[in-house]
Amino acid sequence: MPKVRAAREADVTSIAGICSRAYAATYQGILPAGYLDRMLAEFYVPERITKDLAPAPPSWLGYQVVEEDGRVLGTAAGSLTAPGVGELAMIYLEPGERGRGLGSLLLDRITEQVRELGATEMWVAAVVGNELALPFYEARGFTIQGKRRAYGSTDDEDAWSLRLRREI
Numbered sequence: 001m002p003k004v005r006a007a008r009e010a011d012v013t014s015i016a017g018i019c020s021r022a023y024a025a026t027y028q029g030i031l032p033a034g035y036l037d038r039m040l041a042e043f044y045v046p047e048r049i050t051k052d053l054a055p056a057p058p059s060w061l062g063y064q065v066v067e068e069d070g071r072v073l074g075t076a077a078g079s080l081t082a083p084g085v086g087e088l089a090m091i092y093l094e095p096g097e098r099g100r101g102l103g104s105l106l107l108d109r110i111t112e113q114v115r116e117l118g119a120t121e122m123w124v125a126a127v128v129g130n131e132l133a134l135p136f137y138e139a140r141g142f143t144i145q146g147k148r149r150a151y152g153s154t155d156d157e158d159a160w161s162l163r164l165r166r167e168i
């Protein structure tokens, strides 16, 4: 039975590996390679993940992982961006583990966490053209609210994100 729990130090390598593999599987062809490398180097190197393991509520609630038979198969994290406003900051699964409910388990955990801190709505950003994420969010009640440049992208990079919201 898969179960979701807070990440610990021993999960750092798994989280870095999952994010690197999921980035390659998800964004190749829809985001510039330089942008992908920058994001991976900024957020998903072991040093940074280790630093971010400890929750710092309300702006960072810490990595959660989904584990099955002793293997970490996916990770997600949430935050509160303003009083009453939750955000799914990231969610990534091992590419071979998609489509069997693990993403929903992680999303449920993040939703629970932000709700406990008083959130009544939840937001997420998904890269334009990410056909793995958009149908997932729409299946879980999010609707598109607008579009903005992808986090950390430069004017030269044609990288855009959709902002989605749902009430919780």
Ligand SMILES: CC(C)(COP(=O)(O)OP(=O)(O)OC[C@H]1O[C@@H](n2cnc3c(N)ncnc32)[C@H](O)[C@@H]1OP(=O)(O)O)[C@@H](O)C(=O)NCCC(=O)NCCS
Pocket: 022, 026, 091, 092, 093, 094, 097, 098, 099, 100, 101, 102, 103, 104, 105, 125, 126, 127, 130, 131, 132, 133, 135, 136, 137, 139, 140
């Ligand atoms: C997005 C992601 C976390 C979803 O997790 P998942 O475990 O595959 O999703 P689930 O199995 O829980 O699916 C939940 C619902 O979304 C739907 N869904 C999920 N992916 C879908 C897809 N690619 N196409 C159509 N529907 C999809 C499922 O059919 C299911 O709907 P249902 O409850 O009506 O049957 C996972 O696909 C992933 O890691 N993608 C790559 C990384 C990524 O894009 N992350 C998000 C960055 S913004």
